[in-house]
Amino acid sequence: MTATTHLETDIRDALLSAVRPDQVSKETTDLKKFATDRGPVTDYQEPLAVVWAESVDDVQAVMRLATGHGVPVVPRGAGTGVSGGANATRGCVVLDLERMNRILELNPEDEVARVEPGVVNADLNKVAEPHGLMYAPDPASYKVSTIGGNVATNAGGLRCAKYGVTRDAVLGLDVVLADGELIHTGHRTFKGVAGYDLTSLFVGSEGTLGIVVGATVRLKYLPTDVRTLAVFFPDVQAAAAGVLALGAKRVQPCILELLDGPSLQELDSRNGSNLAQRGTALLLAQFDGLAAVQETDIAMEALTGLGGTVNLEDPDEAARLVELRRHSRGMEAESEVSVGEDIAVPRSQLVHYVTALQEMASRHGVGVRIIAHAGDGNLHPMFWAPELDEATDAALHAALNESMDKALELGGTITGEHGIGQYKLKWLHLEQSSSVRELQRKIKDLFDPQGILNPGKAIS
Numbered sequence: 001m002t003a004t005t006h007l008e009t010d011i012r013d014a015l016l017s018a019v020r021p022d023q024v025s026k027e028t029t030d031l032k033k034f035a036t037d038r039g040p041v042t043d044y045q046e047p048l049a050v051v052w053a054e055s056v057d058d059v060q061a062v063m064r065l066a067t068g069h070g071v072p073v074v075p076r077g078a079g080t081g082v083s084g085g086a087n088a089t090r091g092c093v094v095l096d097l098e099r100m101n102r103i104l105e106l107n108p109e110d111e112v113a114r115v116e117p118g119v120v121n122a123d124l125n126k127v128a129e130p131h132g133l134m135y136a137p138d139p140a141s142y143k144v145s146t147i148g149g150n151v152a153t154n155a156g157g158l159r160c161a162k163y164g165v166t167r168d169a170v171l172g173l174d175v176v177l178a179d180g181e182l183i184h185t186g187h188r189t190f191k192g193v194a195g196y197d198l199t200s201l202f203v204g205s206e207g208t209l210g211i212v213v214g215a216t217v218r219l220k221y222l223p224t225d226v227r228t229l230a231v232f233f234p235d236v237q238a239a240a241a242g243v244l245a246l247g248a249k250r251v252q253p254c255i256l257e258l259l260d261g262p263s264l265q266e267l268d269s270r271n272g273s274n275l276a277q278r279g280t281a282l283l284l285a286q287f288d289g290l291a292a293v294q295e296t297d298i299a300m301e302a303l304t305g306l307g308g309t310v311n312l313e314d315p316d317e318a319a320r321l322v323e324l325r326r327h328s329r330g331m332e333a334e335s336e337v338s339v340g341e342d343i344a345v346p347r348s349q350l351v352h353y354v355t356a357l358q359e360m361a362s363r364h365g366v367g368v369r370i371i372a373h374a375g376d377g378n379l380h381p382m383f384w385a386p387e388l389d390e391a392t393d394a395a396l397h398a399a400l401n402e403s404m405d406k407a408l409e410l411g412g413t414i415t416g417e418h419g420i421g422q423y424k425l426k427w428l429h430l431e432q433s434s435s436v437r438e439l440q441r442k443i444k445d446l447f448d449p450q451g452i453l454n455p456g457k458a459i460s
Helices: 003-018 028-033 056-069 121-131 147-153 198-202 236-248 261-271 292-304 315-326 347-364 390-409 425-431 434-447
Strands: 049-052 073-076 093-096 103-107 112-115 170-176 182-186 211-218 226-233 255-259 281-288 309-313 337-340 367-373 378-385
Touching: 003 049, 003 056, 028 049, 056 073, 056 093, 056 170, 056 211, 073 147, 073 211, 103 121, 112 121, 121 147, 147 211, 170 198, 182 198, 226 236, 226 292, 226 315, 236 255, 236 281, 236 292, 236 347, 255 261, 255 315, 261 281, 261 367, 281 292, 281 315, 292 309, 309 315, 337 390, 347 367, 347 378, 347 390, 378 390, 390 425, 425 434
Parallel strands: 049 093, 073 093
Antiparallel strands: 103 112, 112 211, 170 182, 170 211, 226 281, 226 309, 255 281, 255 367, 337 378, 367 378
């Protein structure tokens, strides 16, 4: 028996003493299932074991064991991430938190909720709705993704144009550190500046500084009135210009989404819709609240003036269009290959960036589909080709690399909401200086001196 096999046996035996046997698996099917999330895999590894935590005590026990054995731990929610942030690393234990799924408190007077990390985003909203409240962050995966996973990546979503991203909704966190210590950060008040803002530091840290085992989140008022505009334009540049036009009128959509012509065609082919017959690009704008009618009227006038064909949709059609938009990320026909990313640029650069994406796709001989959370300049460009060969693969990745360079040139970022994970480490040095990356490594060393918390993710 090799030393590695001895270590694996010791770890598995120790896990069985830390939690119940039915909370641990070393079955091949589970090891394969929990080896990856939905992101690209740069280094496929299977974990030594999978552990399903059911309590804070379980998480503490696993982390104490991991510290004692020097074993890496990869925390995992629903596995819906698309940057490889939950991909297993060599010799690791995957710690799944989905069973920690209790809503511990919902206080309608304070407008806060306390939840365990495995609570599904949509489930929290179901509980909040009867109180006239909502949890605002709504990533496309909101029906299955967990609050813990949303916190790990600082997830955004469609409503972030008005309500912000996950960090804007998190007031406090319960976190288990690498050595098993439980700490509490933040507060349950909307204001609070005591000490450093460790809560914000943990949000978006992808499980590399500690494992979130509880979150206190701020709730927002459920809108009493919602109006939705589907505005079709002759080209995507005009649709992108519509974003600035709305800003100039000082109206605030809760949802402002952009889809170009190829994206509309792809949606039609998959869903039997007729979006591409209505225009070459779509700007989907939704207004909510007591001023929804007034803001909608202002928006209709502004977008019509840009050449848009404006349609005020009924609630059923509006809901259908929003659902189509939610499912447009990651579309892939069986006969094509594609590479895509999550990039953000200043809103003033939207028109320039979509034009640059089209130009670079044409120059590299590949196609491009552009969808965007246009309200905050967050784009998901997808380069594609009908079939894969060595030359095509090189062209796709050349276009993708160039899209990163161009975003940074325009004052943007290589990730707006999906995180760095494992996949985007290769581009991080383009955005962050060596001094900044070294400072981040020092912070990581302070929280995780053995480097066992989700190694190889988020920072380089």
